[in-house]
Amino acid sequence: MKAVTGNRLTDGAVVYLADDDQWTVQLSRAVRIGDNDALDALSAAQTRVHEIADAYLIDIAENGAPGGRARIRESIRRAGPTVRPDLARQQETAA
Amino acid sequence: MYRYDEFDATMVAERVRQFRGQVERRLSGDLSEEEFKPLRLMNGLYLQLHAYMLRVAIPYGTLSSAQMRALAEAARKYDKGYAHFTTRQNLQYNWPALVDVPDLLDDLAKVEMHAIQTSGNCIRNVTSDQYAGAAEGEVEDPRIWCEVIRQWSTFHPEFSFLPRKFKIAVTASDHDRAAIKVHDIGLRLHKNDQGEAGFEVIVGGGLGRTPYIGHTIREFLPKRHLLSYLEAILRVYNLQGRRDNAYKARIKILVNATGGDDFAGLVEEEWSKIDKKEIDLPAEEIARIEDYFAPPAFEALSADSEAFEQKRKEDQAFDRWARLNTHAHKAPGYAIVNISLKPISGIPGDATDKEMDAVAAIAEQYSFDEVRVTHEQNLVLPHVRKDNLYTVYKALDAAGLATANIGLVSDIIACPGLDYCSLANTRSIPIAQRISERFADLGQQEDIGELKIKISGCINACGHHHVGHIGILGVDKKGEEFYQITLGGSGAEDASIGEIAGRGLSSDEVVDAVEKLVEFYRQHRQGGERFLDAYRRLGADKFKEALYAAA
Numbered sequence: 161m162k163a164v165t166g167n168r169l170t171d172g173a174v175v176y177l178a179d180d181d182q183w184t185v186q187l188s189r190a191v192r193i194g195d196n197d198a199l200d201a202l203s204a205a206q207t208r209v210h211e212i213a214d215a216y217l218i219d220i221a222e223n224g225a226p227g228g229r230a231r232i233r234e235s236i237r238r239a240g241p242t243v244r245p246d247l248a249r250q251q252e253t254a255a
Numbered sequence: 256m257y258r259y260d261e262f263d264a265t266m267v268a269e270r271v272r273q274f275r276g277q278v279e280r281r282l283s284g285d286l287s288e289e290e291f292k293p294l295r296l297m298n299g300l301y302l303q304l305h306a307y308m309l310r311v312a313i314p315y316g317t318l319s320s321a322q323m324r325a326l327a328e329a330a331r332k333y334d335k336g337y338a339h340f341t342t343r344q345n346l347q348y349n350w351p352a353l354v355d356v357p358d359l360l361d362d363l364a365k366v367e368m369h370a371i372q373t374s375g376n377c378i379r380n381v382t383s384d385q386y387a388g389a390a391e392g393e394v395e396d397p398r399i400w401c402e403v404i405r406q407w408s409t410f411h412p413e414f415s416f417l418p419r420k421f422k423i424a425v426t427a428s429d430h431d432r433a434a435i436k437v438h439d440i441g442l443r444l445h446k447n448d449q450g451e452a453g454f455e456v457i458v459g460g461g462l463g464r465t466p467y468i469g470h471t472i473r474e475f476l477p478k479r480h481l482l483s484y485l486e487a488i489l490r491v492y493n494l495q496g497r498r499d500n501a502y503k504a505r506i507k508i509l510v511n512a513t514g515g516d517d518f519a520g521l522v523e524e525e526w527s528k529i530d531k532k533e534i535d536l537p538a539e540e541i542a543r544i545e546d547y548f549a550p551p552a553f554e555a556l557s558a559d560s561e562a563f564e565q566k567r568k569e570d571q572a573f574d575r576w577a578r579l580n581t582h583a584h585k586a587p588g589y590a591i592v593n594i595s596l597k598p599i600s601g602i603p604g605d606a607t608d609k610e611m612d613a614v615a616a617i618a619e620q621y622s623f624d625e626v627r628v629t630h631e632q633n634l635v636l637p638h639v640r641k642d643n644l645y646t647v648y649k650a651l652d653a654a655g656l657a658t659a660n661i662g663l664v665s666d667i668i669a670c671p672g673l674d675y676c677s678l679a680n681t682r683s684i685p686i687a688q689r690i691s692e693r694f695a696d697l698g699q700q701e702d703i704g705e706l707k708i709k710i711s712g713c714i715n716a717c718g719h720h721h722v723g724h725i726g727i728l729g730v731d732k733k734g735e736e737f738y739q740i741t742l743g744g745s746g747a748e749d750a751s752i753g754e755i756a757g758r759g760l761s762s763d764e765v766v767d768a769v770e771k772l773v774e775f776y777r778q779h780r781q782g783g784e785r786f787l788d789a790y791r792r793l794g795a796d797k798f799k800e801a802l803y804a805a806a
Contacts, residue, residue: 229734242685
């Protein structure tokens with residue numbers, strides 16, 4: 161499964177496209193998209209230039225965490241710098 | 256220190272105003288990200304993993320206390336209370352919101368600071384020796400020429416869209432603290448047989464995916480011709496540098512494809528066509544800039560300080576700090592103080608707002624209002640009276656800034672890596688933290704002696720791993736973090752590119768590997784040999800064997 165992610169335009173915060181078509185900071189609320197529909201979802205998201213700085217697709221593993229080759233990078237984007245736990249984004253309970 | 260004239264002030268104010276308009280148009284959707292990206296990059300604003308990142312220029316690494324305080328205030332007001340000093344003597348904010356950046360830049364402009372020349376394919380902020388104007392044996396203050404280059408290169412219309420970024424470093428000492436041989440242009444001010452000062456011009460060095468040590472294309476360039484000669488180099492590069500492939504676009508590729516001697520010929524030919532009087536600064540203008548860098552009013556002191564020697568006897572920790580973190584000053588009775596931003600387990604180069612404020616206050620009172628930033632991600636108080644060293648040490652210690660490890664195994668360069676950077680493949684900082692924890696004992700560190708470990712989280716080599724005595728490069732192997740060790744690099748006057756030691760190591764193995772190398776060195780060193788000296792004497796194979804020997 162895939163999800164659409166990006167950085168919020170105003171402050172660069174990591175966001176994901178949610179079920180209600182809004183951007184959410186919680187990966188657990190991100191809409192899971194089947195691989196066949198992912199590119200269409202991304203194209204639609206990329207037109208929202210006044211909301212996000214860029215958008216791309218990430219792999220989501222079965223347990224809801226970032227998966228695939230970029231899983232370390234996307235796990236760090238989701239949680240914040242591993243060397244500053246004091247600045248961690250609110251940790252979500254496992255989905 | 257250099258002070259802005261009306262041109263500088265106007266230029267910076269206009270640039271902020273212009274950028275404010277660009278940000279407004281981006282926020283309203285009038286500009287797409289594609290259109291906005293080159294504009295924000297020209298103002299030092301990147302987009303990283305978690306947020307925007309603003310890189311602020313610290314020209315030739317020199318700051319006043321007021322500037323340091325303004326940097327601290329901006330960290331409080333617009334960031335999360337800290338900032339990061341980089342390997343190019345700059346400062347990065349990790350969390351500024353786009354909507355706040357114009358205000359942040361306005362605040363910095365009040366203390367003559369900006370983010371110009373910190374990004375994009377232009378001549379970047381010029382770097383220098385952090386001991387400039389203070390070091391014993393220096394020909395003259397290299398910052399005079401850094402400032403000349405800054406004024407010439409800022410918004411230079413011909414060189415604003417070069418094939419790729421362009422970095423210049425200047426030193427005026429025999430001991431190279433500015434890594435001039437791994438810059439696009441390295442300039443070494445020295446004296447010829449007639450006693451005149453001029454530049455050795457070194458071109459085409461660099462790190463990244465294709466590391467090179469620079470070629471000397473001129474042994475001696477009279478100082479007054481610096482700008483016309485630089486202009487000739489930049490013209491040859493601008494015309495002949497590759498624009499078809501970003502990975503082959505740096506001048507190092509051109510110089511090495513052309514050959515150093517042939518490249519020198521091209522520069523000389525171009526230089527012969529340039530009307531030097533049009534470009535080289537008149538003597539009065541050089542003198543005007545020189546005046547800004549006149550030495551501070553040092554008192555006439557005796558070389559030794561009884562108070563200092565007495566305290567060294569009384570306080571062992573102070574004695575160690577004095578031995579490792581201070582350096583000989585050209586003025587009798589003064590010392591150069593290094594402030595380590597590498598506490599054990601700390602993040603290399605990070606400083607909190609409180610730490611920056613503390614340094615500003617100490618510099619104001621004890622170092623003629625001056626602070627320097629080093630490319631090794633530390634700070635320097637350039638002019639401290641030996642009589643005041645103990646007081647300064649105590650004040651630094653109270654601020655958590657008295658780690659006595661300059662040049663030692665825990666004084667590690669590390670790029671931000673995958674904890675922050677969108678280009679990184681792996682994390683760098685946790686490796687640095689774990690190495691410093693492994694060698695936490697300062698006595699043991701001092702026994703190991705000078706050992707430069709440099710860590711990059713990707714092949715772009717912001718962590719200078721190629722020139723580490725031990726270099727560590729993070730590579731992604733099918734979604735796992737691996738680390739490749741290079742050995743025998745140096746960024747100093749004995750510059751060399753490290754050799755790859757062998758297969759990559761997992762994150763768990765890498766600290767043990769460093770320890771094995773250090774142990775091998777300790778067993779086989781002779782006399783006062785540094786790690787690097789022992790490596791060069793014994794050869795790569797012996798160290799590789801030690802590294803990969805079955806545990």
